[in-house]
Amino acid sequence: MIQKITEDIWFTPYFKETDRPNLGYVRGSDASVMVDSGNSPAHTAEYLSELERKGLPFPSYAFLTHHHWDHTFGLPSLDDRVVSIAGKNTNRELRKQQKYVWDEEHLDEYCVDNRIPLFCRPHILLEYPDMSRIVIHTAKLEFEGELRLDLGGETAVMRKITSGHSDDCYYLLAEKAGVLFLGDADSEEVVGTDWIDHETELAQEIRELEELEFRCCLTGHAELRTKEELLNDLRARLNALRTGWEG
């Protein structure tokens, strides 16, 4: 069920079993943007029908926060109806994944060298009973530095953020409302079934977030948090890393 953050900012909530992330929505008077494109055409279709149920306009844009399957594999099902947007590094990683063969045997091979973390394997198999249906698209619009989209009464600002999760984490900030969509940039790197924190990147990410003006933040797989709650969670992890204390 779609949930409201403000009159113009919504999201469909994450679902652990198949690792579906929160999918965001920002509406302006002229255009609207979807944040992340879903982990499958089924996930994307569910999101779109929730928008329709609330009478919210079909998104003009779909922005990808990073390349991971759960945030991007739904894109082909709406790519002919939206302008898809991604940072340069995200498209670079998607191009690599386009060369993969999607069946169980190859998935096992990719899990061995962590091209796909083992953590993802059961989720992918559950979401895709027929993996041959997986198609990967890159985003049509690729940017470096900062991209600003005037949606009419709201501006979506997209920019790269340092994160240990992956080298292609980008955020979307609904500037007027102060709502930040952070993708998985708050997360550790996933290696196999382990979540590995990186001290340098985490410290840098905290500094970048401290400087950024926002009121609340929605990440891929967690509840909505205030800026302070998000920063406190990240600081606690950094502190644990520095003191060697597992909190």
Ligand SMILES: [Zn+2]
């Ligand atoms: Zn991710």
